[in-house]
Amino acid sequence: MSKKFSISDIAKELNCELKGNNNIEISGVGSLDEAKEGFISFLGNKKYEHLVEESIASAFIVPADYTKEPAEGKAFLLSDNVDLSFSMMIMMFAPPAIEYPSEIHSSAVVAETATIGKNVHIGPCAIIDEGVKIGNNSVITAGTYIGVNTVIGEDCLIYQNVTIRERCVVGNRCIIHSGTVIGADGYGFVPGPQGIIKIPQVGNVEIHDDVEIGSNVCVDRARFGKTIIKTGVKIDNLVQVAHNVEIGEFSLLIGQSGVAGSAKIGRGCIIAGRAGVNGHIKVGDGTKVAGTSNLVKGCPPNSIMVGTPAEPQREFMTRLTLPKKVKKMQQQIKDLQKQLNDLSN
Amino acid sequence: MSKKFSISDIAKELNCELKGNNNIEISGVGSLDEAKEGFISFLGNKKYEHLVEESIASAFIVPADYTKEPAEGKAFLLSDNVDLSFSMMIMMFAPPAIEYPSEIHSSAVVAETATIGKNVHIGPCAIIDEGVKIGNNSVITAGTYIGVNTVIGEDCLIYQNVTIRERCVVGNRCIIHSGTVIGADGYGFVPGPQGIIKIPQVGNVEIHDDVEIGSNVCVDRARFGKTIIKTGVKIDNLVQVAHNVEIGEFSLLIGQSGVAGSAKIGRGCIIAGRAGVNGHIKVGDGTKVAGTSNLVKGCPPNSIMVGTPAEPQREFMTRLTLPKKVKKMQQQIKDLQKQLNDLSN
Amino acid sequence: MSKKFSISDIAKELNCELKGNNNIEISGVGSLDEAKEGFISFLGNKKYEHLVEESIASAFIVPADYTKEPAEGKAFLLSDNVDLSFSMMIMMFAPPAIEYPSEIHSSAVVAETATIGKNVHIGPCAIIDEGVKIGNNSVITAGTYIGVNTVIGEDCLIYQNVTIRERCVVGNRCIIHSGTVIGADGYGFVPGPQGIIKIPQVGNVEIHDDVEIGSNVCVDRARFGKTIIKTGVKIDNLVQVAHNVEIGEFSLLIGQSGVAGSAKIGRGCIIAGRAGVNGHIKVGDGTKVAGTSNLVKGCPPNSIMVGTPAEPQREFMTRLTLPKKVKKMQQQIKDLQKQLNDLSN
Secondary structure (H helix, E strand, O other), X not given: OOOOEEHHHHHHHHOOEEEEOOOOEEOEEOOOOOOOOOEEEEOOOHHHHHHHHHOOOOEEEEEOOOXXXXXXXXXXXXXXXXXXXXXXXXXXXXXXXXXXXXXXXXOOEEOOOOEEOOOOEEOOOOEEOOOOEEOOOOEEOOOOEEOOOOEEOOOOEEOOOOEEOOOOEEOOOOEEOOOOEEEEOOOOEEEEOOEXXXXXXXXXXXXXXXXXXXXXXXXXXXXXXXXXXXXXXEXXXXXXXXXXXXXXXXXXXXXXXXXXXXXXXXXXOEEOOOOEEOOOOEEOOOOEEOOOOEEOOOEOOOOEEEOOOOEEHHHHHHHHOHHHHHHHHHHHHHHHHHHHHHHHO | OOOOEEHHXXXXXXXXXXXXXXXXXXXXXXXXXXXXXXXXXXXXXXXXXXXXXXXXXXXXXXXXXXXXXXXXXXXXXXXXXXXHHHHHHHHHHOOOOOOOOOOEOOOXXXXXXXXXXXXXXXXXXXXXXXXXXXXXXXXXXXXXXXXXXXXXOOOOEEOOOXXXXXXXXXXXXXXXXXXOEEEEOOOOEEEEOOEEEEOOOOOEEEEOOOOEEOOOOEEEOXXXXXXXXXXXXXXXXXXXXXXXXXXXXOOEEOOOOEEOOOOEXXXXXXXXXXXXXXXXXXXXXXXXXXXXXXXXXXXXXXXXXXXXXXXXXXXXXXXXXXXXXXXHHHHHHHHHHHHXXXXXX | OOXXXXXXXXXXXXXXXXXXXXXXXXXXXXXXXXXXXXXXXXOOOHHHHHHHHHOXXXXXEEEOOOOOOOOOOOEEEEEOOHHHHHHHHHHHHOOOOOOOOOOEOOOOXXXXXXXXXXXXXXXXXXXXXXXXXXXXXXXXXXXXXXXXXXEEOOOOEEOOOOEEOOOOEEOOOOEEOOOOEEEEOOOOEEEEOOEEEEOOOXXXXXXXXXOEEOOOOEEEOOOOOEEEEOOOOEEOOOOEEOOOOEEOOOOEEOOOOEEOOOOEEOOOOEEOOOOEEOOOOEEOXXXXXXXXXXXXXXXXXXXXXXXXXOEEHHHHHHHXXXXXXXXXXXXXXXXXXXHHHHHHO
């Protein structure tokens, strides 16, 4: 990070009002507690306001309605969307992005029947199997496998050592991180006459546009039909999406969460970290399942579900405060007994 | 799915009695709520009976003892094993399975000391290390690594980007899905004079016949001796099996569950999704650990264990209903106090 | 394991006092319940003392202060560190370690701008991208990808199919197991005018010396700045370490645990199996979070936190025993009512 920008240039670039010292040179970005002198930081949440005063950073991106004044010699940039402004800020200081030349590496193995779009990068030891279609401007990096007849849209970025099995569909502008497996067989078995018999998993996975999937995620192919990840869904690392699941538009599945077979998750839901959703249930739009909780029944839109088995937040709080209530009741019972004893004597 | 079959041909193929309209042409398969006109669906669980009436599918596979009649113009196929019949049905409509030609791809790296059986497929960029043995008819796909002296049985299917480390043994007819790691070092450390010292992990992993292991699973090699996955075990995605664990025949480990070091799981157990089993404990045959639960102590055969720490189902239910009980008791205490007050006055 | 050693040679090698029969030939090692005749076993925990008497092993490594005598014809080796001695014992019987020749395999792809140290192994189909530096004596095995400008220290062992993205730093003597992904984008999104906008993740991951990371782990790169894994940290399989996290020296993250974004974990902490740590919190040195628990608030040094949300052990025990207390209170209330009734009549 040896780049430097004047605070007034930054204000222009970010389209933010500048308050305070307009003569600072900014040499880096950092969080409130880690930024150094000459750095710019940001106030994302007003509960950290006191950290602005303690920080040695020289400038701060603050909410547009923030009324305090910057300290002597420091500057505030007033922003309508602090997170977004700070992201732009970070990009100004970021090292150059990795470039993926439009070429098929000589060590890649691309089937003759594959259709490769314009301006596509296929990295070293990547394997593109028979009948695959890859859209324009997409990047398939080193060691990644794309299975028979799978279709990858335009402007996708598939990182290293990803596996996408046969007959899956990935939309446009999708990002899939390393180690992730799309389209492996769903987990389905039936007791048979001589042990356990595998239920064939002959469906596929369909991923719509603008989806991002983290590292070492598993999205299983449907038993029949499709496992569907709709537009704008963002999946964190180590998440399990079982066969025939549907994830609604713009829903978020946070790290290590899991969704069991045939569950339908609505639009704009948040399944927080390490939470689970049982199979064959319907989760209403906008529902939030708290971290580590396990949703065992379907729920209406905009539910907030907590605990295992998950219950509405209010019921969960009742449960959480039981020890206090029980302690109080123990005392009350003692008192009652005493009063009774007094009365009997 | 452009295939079509007459319902009477299907009845013959599935060896099911046909009831109702025997003159339907079936053009696809689907679940009760997703099947279209001309499709065949199935009633796997009688609690979904009402969906049969609502479904627009033209035919339904139903249990042999199902007494209702099909609606006008529709057909029922009576089956002794609905799941199995429906699986056969799916296969009739499935796209052709992926074929793996009996060849070693030119980009694969196979050590001279490896022994490769007849009719084996070794895919692009697969690596077969020194001393490996691969049985007849087995398929090792793209990007998979098989370590020094590891033995793979006959008729195995190892998917893409799998890692199986040195000196492991995989039985016959095993399926291992992408991203899975077999035989990595177990997690073992001891406090030493200058920090933490690694305990060498020199055992291996032994996987018996007919085992299926999902994607991004970890089965660690034993500290010494063996980590053992017995015949017919089925492991779902993202499961952790630590060093020196033993999983009994036909047990099921569902998605994101984990078994800690040296635990012995009996035969026919089910460790449900996101559940955990502590190390060094013995889990009796046929035990079920509920989803998200954590089994901390060993248990006798056929236990049903729920919660964290897991307890028998009955005790868990007692715990679950505490808020209701406490609420009732609060009222009772109030009443008692009132009676007492009345009495004292 | 066809090696054999005399018990007196073993005593010398392990620098342990020999008690009992000094004329035994040892042909293998095993745990107390699995060791065969002629094997040596060990007593790691005195609660298993009875197993020493039941075991058919011929010799036992026991704690130096163990006062019992070996049975007729058997031997004890008295050790100051039983685990360590047993590890040395295992190594004597272990098959030879895998050797990695100092060479770049012909199928590996190494960028011209990469700097490769002395005595380095780069395995088949490994990919070393532009500007990478790999220190002396390090081993990069088959199918592993090292991203642009990443630096790997000396004496590292990176197993198969690992992905380490651009600009990360790995210290000396680190071990990284198969399928692990270091430096993928952190999970960061903000609501934007037209959907969800990705927050660029332009920081990196910095791993200090003597770190070991298990299989299929994810350590995300920082939004900006660094995700830091400090010296001597040991991470088990399937663990999630989110962006901007810091893990203090010698802390242990056990299997399937997860640490959310920007959490700072102190030195010498243990995050047990399947446990979670919320984002943006500070966990004091030496803290232990119990298995399956979820730590939602920061805590002072040496805390022992249990449950979800995690609370101090004592509070957790109070909660755990609620059903018993409630049952007792139900009886007390009945008694009170009876006394009251008697009194009123």
